[in-house]
Amino acid sequence: MNGKFFYQPSQIFAALTFSNGLAGPETSFNQPLWSLPYEVWYYAIAGLLFTKKPLLAISAIIIFICITSLKFQFFMYSFVWFSGLMISYIPATSEKHKYIAISSFVFFAFAALVAWILQLEKIIILGYYNATFGLFFTSFIYLFLVVLDKRISFLKNTSKYSYTLYITHYPILYFFLGMFESKAMNNIWFSSLIGIISLVAALIFASYSSRIFESKEYINKLM
Known part of the structure; x- marks a missing residue:
């Protein structure tokens, strides 16, 4: 090509x-x-x-x-997406909600672990594991960010350019892998270094490019 x-x-x-x-x-x-x-x-x-x-x-x-x-996966992953939507409407003002959140977290953590093992054994397809892990992550978000009101300070500003990062991170990772593929394939330390560098590059690129592509003023000019 x-x-x-x-x-x-x-x-x-x-x-x-x-x-x-x-x-x-x-x-x-x-x-x-x-x-x-x-x-x-x-x-x-x-x-x-x-x-x-x-x-x-x-x-x-x-x-x-x-x-x-x-596409049956659309049905499977809908549980993940709509569960994320639902937790934004579920109140977290009582001890009852705390116990429900903890129980859900433990249940989906165990379910995700079982799904991971079954997927490794080729008993279920990867999509089932992804959906189960997605529900586990939703329960994690609800428990720690909503019920327990914990805040994550690490890379807290990434929300400002998360969409740009989502769109652009893979081509950047792919670019770095293509540049150093021969060295990275058989060297775990070098491949880890390339992974870290490409991750930092993706964060920097998304941070700056989002100021244009996620700017309301810029979008309004185009519209």
Whole structure:
């Protein structure tokens, strides 16, 4: 391919309509983008449901069923996405909520461990483990950030450029891996160093580029 990437019209159309990996081919170069169409359609479905208008709510259900019929993983991962939505509405003002949060955390931690073992044994597919771990992470967020009100000070400003980081981190990691692949493949220390450098580079790039691409003023000018 001489270092060039070629995309079929169907791939471009799928990316533009957020159907890549659902009804169309996946984006092969930036693999983490597989989750972007899932997220977009979850937002769309939730938005239609929250209008509380019967026709729009029915439309949301139809969309959900249609996408699920095309991609069962969409159904599996919906538990993760909507559980994250739900915890923002669940109060955490009593001891009862604390016990529920702790119980959920322990349960999903154990479930994620079991799913990981089953996935290693090829008994279940990776998607089941991912969904289970996602529910565990949701319970972790609810317990420590909502119920116990713990705050994470490490890299606390990443929320300002998290979306840019999500979109751009993989190409940057891929770039560094491509540059030093021959040395990194058989040297754990060198590969770890490259991993750290690429991670720092991804954070720096996202931090600065987000000031343009996540700037409301800049977006308003384009609109």
